[in-house]
Amino acid sequence: MKVKILGSSAGGGFPQWNCNCRNCEGVRRGRIRATPRTQSSIAVTVNGEDWLLVNASPDLLTQVAANPDMQPARRTRDSGIAAVVVVDSQIDHVTGLLMLRERSTPLPLYCTDAVWDDLTSGFPIGPILSRYCGIERRRVALESEPFEVAGLSGVEVTALPLTSKAPPYSPHCETPVRGDNIGLVIRNRHSGKRVFYAPGLGVIGPEVLKAMREADLLLVDGTFWTGDEMVRQGLSNKTAADMGHLPQSGRGGMIEVLDSIGSRYVEGVASPQSVRKVLIHINNTNPVLIEDSAERGVLVDHGIEVGHDGMMFEL
Template sequence: MKIKVLGSSAGGGFPQWNCNCRNCDGVRRGTLKATRRTQSSIAISTNGDDWLLVNASPDLLTQIAAHPELQPARRARDSGIAAVLVMDAQIDHVTGLLMLRERDTPLPLYATDAVWQDLSSGFPVGPILSHYCGVEHRRIALDDAPLAVAPLPDVQIDALPLSSKAPPYSPHRNAPERGDNIGLMITDLKSGKRVFYAPGLGAIESHVLAAMREADLLLVDGTLWTGDEMIRLGLSKKSAADMGHLPQSGPGGMIEVLDSLGTGRSRKVLIHINNTNPILVEDGPERRVLTEHGIEVAYDGMNFEL
């Protein structure tokens, strides 16, 4: 099983188009040792030709251009993207679906009922695409039944409901539904290796912690370093918790959670990194802390094979 990190940043990318925080200003000027990133998405394949796109970011066309495998050119119109799975209905995870409108067949789209409701109403990607390629909604049931995805033979996907809020445009924004946000346990049935993917984690519930303990590779929420990061920088009035993210540092933070899993069992990688997060500075003290704890920082183009 092959996994490609197409985008490793949180919403807005890095640098964010309108942000002049120390990180964004520094990467533009070349005064910080930091790498530009597009908005978070991964792709999964077993044969290297047919890929499941997990989350379709607004940067999808740039990501396709950076990864020739996603444009194999086997015929006049072609794509290596055989299907898409979306983990929530947030703008930075679904806007890229509109970029796939030129398909000559309906787009297979895996989503929970709650997410599909949002994509049929508050942010009506489904109805919009019905005027172009069309969409085949394939239901993620959340009933503990493993999900078999057509382009991934010998791969099992288990969806885990996570605590979160639906997007601001969702009809149930103020009444969260099971399935508004999910994590994925992705298992290669031949090797037995497992990947836990959760770019948005606001709370470590018991079923989430159990899944993390079983994984050989963890790709988890790396959005913010501290709970008050955005407030302290004067960029938002919302804390990490308000935004549905667990900060890395401090009591109960992601570093502490990952440390509790022990060493040597799994590879630990942070993804969905906000432009303000100091871990983006490659020679900074926060990055050194992560290294001391055996934690890596995802970057665009990072590859895994399990």
């Protein structure tokens, strides 16, 4: 099983089109050591031709063009995208669905009831695509048996409900419901290896921590370095917690959580194999984007990697 990071940035990408913060202005002018990034998405494959797309970024067409292995060219009109799973209905995770309208067959879309409600009401991508390629909506139930995706033989996916935020356009943005946001455990049944994927992770409860401790690869929320990052830079009046994200630094932050996960645990027994820890969904304001920053050095000291577009893992 191969997992590829298609996009490693939070909404807006890096640099963000209208932002002149230190990071965006710096990378645009070549004044800092940093790499541009597209918006958050990963893809999973077994045979190298059929891919499960996890989140459909607004940058999807750019991401597909940058990854020619996702275009197997088996016929005149073809795509390696076998199906899509979306973990929430955030703009930066679902807008790319509209870019798939030229498909010649209905698009298999896996999502929770809460997300489907948003995609058929506040942001009606479902009804729109029904007039083009069509959608075969596949219900993702919470706390149920793993599901499989056609084309990914031997791979099972399990959804975990997370405590985070629905998008501002959602009717329940101020009154969260179960299924607004999920994390995914993606397991290779043949090797037994697991990926835990959660680009939006505001609170880490016992079940989520258990899933993280059982994983071989963690692809987790790296949005903000501090809880008040956007407020201090005068870019928003909302904290990381207000937006459903756990910052890296500070007491109870992501660094502290990841420090508590040294080895892989299965059924309470530690494996000698260490867990690979990678931050994704990194906001354009986060100083860890600067490769020689003090904050990046802190992550290195803690054995935490900063994800980048094109990063590939084999499990």
